[in-house]
Amino acid sequence: MSLTKASIANRLFEEVGLNKREAKEFVDSYFEAMRLSLESGENIKLSGFGNFQLRDKAERPGRNPKTGEEIPITARRVVTFRPGQKLRARVEAYAGSGD
Amino acid sequence: MTKSELIDLLASQQQHLAHVDVELAVKTILEQMSQSLAAGERIEVRGFGSFSLHYRPPRMGRNPKTGASVALPGKYVPHFKPGKTLRERVNNSMKKEQ
Numbered sequence: 001m002s003l004t005k006a007s008i009a010n011r012l013f014e015e016v017g018l019n020k021r022e023a024k025e026f027v028d029s030y031f032e033a034m035r036l037s038l039e040s041g042e043n044i045k046l047s048g049f050g051n052f053q054l055r056d057k058a059e060r061p062g063r064n065p066k067t068g069e070e071i072p073i074t075a076r077r078v079v080t081f082r083p084g085q086k087l088r089a090r091v092e093a094y095a096g097s098g099d
Numbered sequence: 100m101t102k103s104e105l106i107d108l109l110a111s112q113q114q115h116l117a118h119v120d121v122e123l124a125v126k127t128i129l130e131q132m133s134q135s136l137a138a139g140e141r142i143e144v145r146g147f148g149s150f151s152l153h154y155r156p157p158r159m160g161r162n163p164k165t166g167a168s169v170a171l172p173g174k175y176v177p178h179f180k181p182g183k184t185l186r187e188r189v190n191n192s193m194k195k196e197q
Contacts, residue, residue, distance in 0.1 A: 001140060002135075002140060002141035002142060002143045002149075003131070003132065003135040003140055003141065003142040003143070004143055004144070005144055005145075007131075008128055008131060008132075011128075011131050012124050012127060012128070015127055016120060016123050016124045017120070018116070018120070018124065022113075022115070022116070025113075026109070026113065026116075026124055027128070029112055029113065030105075030109065030124075030125070030128060031144055031146070031147045033100075033105060033108055033109060033112075034105075034147065035146075035147065035184070035185055035188060037100040038185065038188075038189050039188045039189055039192045040192070041192065041196070042100050043100070044100045044101075044105070045100070045101050045102070046101075046102050046105075046129060047101070047102055048129065048133075049129045049132070049133060050177070052179075054189065056193065075193075076190050076193065077189050077192070077193035078186070078190070079181045079185060079186070079189055080179075081150075081177070081178075081179030083177040086133075087133055087136065087177055088176065088177070090133055090136070090137040091136050091137055091152060091175050091176060091177050092174045092175060092176070093137065094137055094138070094139050094152065094175050
């Protein structure tokens with residue numbers, strides 16, 4: 001099982017009292033606001049959770065793993081997530097699924 | 100953008116919701132996401148990305164002050180993988196800047 005937008009919307013319905021349509025809309029707006037911030041070049045800092053940071057990567061040489069042919073990996077901007085202290089501590093305590 | 104700026108932005112977009120409700124909703128979302136990860140459950144948001152746990156095996160570390168070796172136990176750390184839409188939109192925004 002994994003957490004999805006549907007289960008987040010359901011929690012907003014149960015705990016915040018938004019109706020089902022509002023809850024679904026809110027979850028969409030929430031993630032869209034985060035995408036727009038990153039798209040506009042602005043990092044996101046969510047205290048207690050973590051930071052989403054943009055990194056610009058220079059072009060570097062790469063290879064097509066199938067053919068072995070050399071092709072450059074173009075310069076790009078990527079999003080990285082740095083979990084905050086609080087989230088790290090909570091996750092560290094997770095004992096694992098036993099496997 | 101900080102958490103409070105995100106709350107203000109969403110409140111301005113969702114005029115039918117009271118500011119306190121938007122604040123509670125954002126905090127509820129973050130708490131639910133943290134709880135899921137703390138319970139070892141993945142998070143999957145299509146178009147944004149997925150969060151999962153990565154295992155770090157036990158290792159020998161050092162106390163930087165005394166130089167003494169200490170055994171560090173294995174642990175889990177949160178990991179985020181951006182989704183296709185987010186990756187593309189962020190990367191395209193860089194190309195437009197140039």
